[in-house]
Amino acid sequence: MSTEYEPVIGLEIHVQLKTRTKMFCGCELSFGEEPNTRTCPVCLGLPGTLPVTNAQAVQYGIMMGLALGCEIAPRSIFHRKNYFYPDLSKGYQISQYDIPLCLGGQLGDVKIHRIHLEEDAAKLVHAGSSGRIHGSESSVVDYNRGGTPLAEIVTEPDIHSAEQARDWLQLLRETLRQLGVSDVNMEEGSLRCDANVSIRPKGSKGLGTKTELKNMNSFRFVAQGINAEIARQTALLESGEQVTQETLHYDPVSGRISSLRSKEEAHDYRYFPEPDLVPLVPTPEMIAAAEAAIPELPADREARYESDFGLPRDTAHLFAYEPTWGTYFERVAVEGDRDAKAAGIWVTELRTRLGADADPHQSPVVPAQLAALAGLVGAKKVTAGSARTVLDKMVETGDHPSDIAEAEGLTVMEDSGELSQIVAKVISENQDVVERIRGGNAKAMGALVGPIMRETKGRADGGEVNRLLREQLGV
Ligand code: ADP
Ligand code: ZN
Ligand code: MG
Numbered sequence: 001m002s003t004e005y006e007p008v009i010g011l012e013i014h015v016q017l018k019t020r021t022k023m024f025c026g027c028e029l030s031f032g033e034e035p036n037t038r039t040c041p042v043c044l045g046l047p048g049t050l051p052v053t054n055a056q057a058v059q060y061g062i063m064m065g066l067a068l069g070c071e072i073a074p075r076s077i078f079h080r081k082n083y084f085y086p087d088l089s090k091g092y093q094i095s096q097y098d099i100p101l102c103l104g105g106q107l108g109d110v111k112i113h114r115i116h117l118e119e120d121a122a123k124l125v126h127a128g129s130s131g132r133i134h135g136s137e138s139s140v141v142d143y144n145r146g147g148t149p150l151a152e153i154v155t156e157p158d159i160h161s162a163e164q165a166r167d168w169l170q171l172l173r174e175t176l177r178q179l180g181v182s183d184v185n186m187e188e189g190s191l192r193c194d195a196n197v198s199i200r201p202k203g204s205k206g207l208g209t210k211t212e213l214k215n216m217n218s219f220r221f222v223a224q225g226i227n228a229e230i231a232r233q234t235a236l237l238e239s240g241e242q243v244t245q246e247t248l249h250y251d252p253v254s255g256r257i258s259s260l261r262s263k264e265e266a267h268d269y270r271y272f273p274e275p276d277l278v279p280l281v282p283t284p285e286m287i288a289a290a291e292a293a294i295p296e297l298p299a300d301r302e303a304r305y306e307s308d309f310g311l312p313r314d315t316a317h318l319f320a321y322e323p324t325w326g327t328y329f330e331r332v333a334v335e336g337d338r339d340a341k342a343a344g345i346w347v348t349e350l351r352t353r354l355g356a357d358a359d360p361h362q363s364p365v366v367p368a369q370l371a372a373l374a375g376l377v378g379a380k381k382v383t384a385g386s387a388r389t390v391l392d393k394m395v396e397t398g399d400h401p402s403d404i405a406e407a408e409g410l411t412v413m414e415d416s417g418e419l420s421q422i423v424a425k426v427i428s429e430n431q432d433v434v435e436r437i438r439g440g441n442a443k444a445m446g447a448l449v450g451p452i453m454r455e456t457k458g459r460a461d462g463g464e465v466n467r468l469l470r471e472q473l474g475v
Helices: 055-067 162-179 219-238 284-292 298-307 313-321 323-335 340-354 367-378 384-397 401-407 416-429 431-438 442-455 462-473
Strands: 005-016 078-082 092-096 110-119 123-133 136-142 149-155 191-201 211-216 246-251 256-262
Touching (some): 005 162, 055 110, 055 162, 092 110, 162 313, 298 323, 323 340, 323 367, 367 401, 384 401, 416 431, 416 442, 416 462, 431 442, 431 462, 442 462
Antiparallel strands (some): 005 149, 005 191, 110 149, 123 136
């Protein structure tokens, strides 16, 4: 019998902070400017310069820590992480090492190990054939990105499937976006995710040897990459081989995983305390200001929409991840005598028409009128089908749903005399169906409902149609 394995996953996420200037100098952040136009002696690492910590980046770091339930270190320090690479002009990266800004914490079902602040490296641009030196391709460096503030979030190894990793990363991304601390764009690299993956026999508590998948730049690739790595490790163990600790690259095009390098160790970097920076000591005022800047977060909003408004989980999730729609939904729900479920349905319908990115508050459909539409359906004055047509018109004109329903002849037929005649007509035209019903096939009645609805242009109430059919057929 073969062993069943359980995946164990921990994520390391780098978030570019949306500050005005860089982490340790006054250069403005770069968004696609000409290469090497956003640099100064500090971020170029020229001799005789001194770094100064960006207060906005510290505030964002504290906000992230508080939002994720971390403890804010009363005193944290920066270290130099030494290595040589052309994207690092100083020969070291300023980062936090043994005392990070934030410790512990939890988001959703995943515990946070730590969050620390550091600076980004520059960007290597591969110059192609025009830049050949001795027959090999050369690269040039754009230092605009060098020194951009980063927060690194490290989770505990609490994740047990690729899909859980992807969903959790989406929750984290949305949380950071709503905090306003980052653009969190994976394609553009302002949110970057490395996944540490190992497997262990199901039921065992120990941890297997892990590998680290570097820099997957979309949610889909994160899930695909982790699944590919779980499959690779499982195949290794099943054939009696072992997993080697290493750093890997997942290629989404081929689906293949390749080795980048053997795993480096912390001591390889010769970390030592940055002598040019004072320790980071957040004051009570800084913490209070960060706390005050935190809006309601998506996980809390989702829970509130489920518990206070009774929304189904999917709808609650949608409105929590699109808070503009969530706020609009709340207005409709309040207008609509607290029939929040109906409000949820009609706000979702409106969202389909306007597009998720639209701001419903700017649309011609004001909350009170959308609530009125839900009310018309609830009171059976308009069928759900007709209400969709009414909503189309509301989006165009901003008119009141009652007026539209009236003008377009979309109100439910009040006059059961008229409906009764239509029912009689459809019965007489479908004698074959009637035979089947009389012969005991009650389900065949459904075949008469369609033509009746067509004749009434969807204005008939379904319950009333059924009642009249039974009455006239005597079944
Ligand atoms: P390293 O020292 O190799 O960088 P860390 O202990 O700092 O490892 O952990 C880095 C990340 O890897 C964290 O997100 C952590 O949760 C995760 N991790 C650690 N051990 C394992 C493991 N055996 N399997 C999966 N993930 C792990
Ligand atoms: Zn600079
Ligand atoms: Mg580590």
